[in-house]
Amino acid sequence: MEGTESEKVFEELNLNPQLFVNEVINRIDDTVDGAFEFFQEEALKLVTEDESNELKKGVSSIRSVVQGALDKQINLWEKYCLRHCFVVPEGFTLHKANTSGDSLMEDNLLADADLxxxxxxxxxxxxxxxxxxxxxxxxxxxxxxxxxxxxxxxxxxxxxxxxxxxxxxxxxxxxxxxxxxxxxxxxxxxxxxxxxxxxxxxxxxxxxxxxxxxxxxxxxxxxxxxxxxxxxxxxxxxxxxxxxxxxxxx
Known part of the structure; x- marks a missing residue:
């Protein structure tokens, strides 16, 4: 998306799709981390100290498997959003209006010939x-x-x-x-x-x-x-x- 027409349009609107995607990914990572930490704490209450090390290793292994599969799905979702959801139609332009020196969007767009x-x-x-x-x-x-x-x-x-x-x-x-x-x-x-x-x-x-x-x-x-x-x-x-x-x- 970098250097494309869509990026220029979003920059003019003071929007950054990549920041939105990163924020969603960070929220997902925080949720997964919290879930495994809670699971490990509750599981340690049910085992002895000798078994706790083995339990931690098992939880870490499960987390690695889940995190790997989740990362693949998140990467696909990120590409889909940047390539399809945050792409403006071809020929789309913003009409600028000079009001107090700021760039503002016009309230109404011109109707095209098909309409x-x-x-x-x-x-x-x-x-x-x-x-x-x-x-x-x-x-x-x-x-x-x-x-x-x-x-x-x-x-x-x-x-x-x-x-x-x-x-x-x-x-x-x-x-x-x-x-x-x-x-x-x-x-x-x-x-x-x-x-x-x-x-x-x-x-x-x-x-x-x-x-x-x-x-x-x-x-x-x-x-x-x-x-x-x-x-x-x-x-x-x-x-x-x-x-x-x-x-x-x-």
């Missing part, structure tokens, strides 16, 4: 998106008007058909009422006639009269019923025929 192109492209895309959005809004407005018109037409048709539907229901209800009244009237007449016939039959049975045959004519056809011997009176057969005729006419 201008990106901004222009973004503006064009935004403009195109705005036009497309306006077209979609117009189409949506047209669909909304069409939907409102269709809904109004549907409401007008429903309103026009409503009187006819109401009249149809009303007429059907009146027809049902008339049919029910007619049915009640016929049932009442039939019940009255049946009671009269039953009274007459009881009177005739008391007299001991027998009937041999009865002929019944109706609007639907003719029913011929005969009795050959004593049994069901002919009057009851006549009453049954009348009931069938009345029920058929309902």
């Amino acid at each position: 201008d192109d990106q901004l222009n492209s973004a503006r064009e895309k935004l403009h195109a998106a705005g036009k497309e959005s306006a077209e979609l809004q117009r189409e949506l407005h047209g669909l909304k008007l069409q939907n409102d018109l269709s809904q109004k037409n549907s409401e007008a048709v429903s309103e026009a058909l409503q009187p006819y539907e109401q009249n149809s229901v009303h007429e059907l209800f009146e027809e049902m009422v008339r049919a029910a009244a007619t049915l009640r009237e016929k049932l009442a007449k039939m019940n009255t006639k049946r009671r009269e016939e039953f009274e007459r039959i009881r009177k005739e049975q008391r007299k001991g009269e027998e009937f041999n045959a009865i002929t019944f004519d109706s609007t639907e056809g003719q029913y011929m019923m005969q009795q050959q011997s004593k049994g069901l009176p002919a009057v009851e057969l006549q009453l049954l025929g009348d009931f069938i005729a009345d029920f058929t006419n309902i």
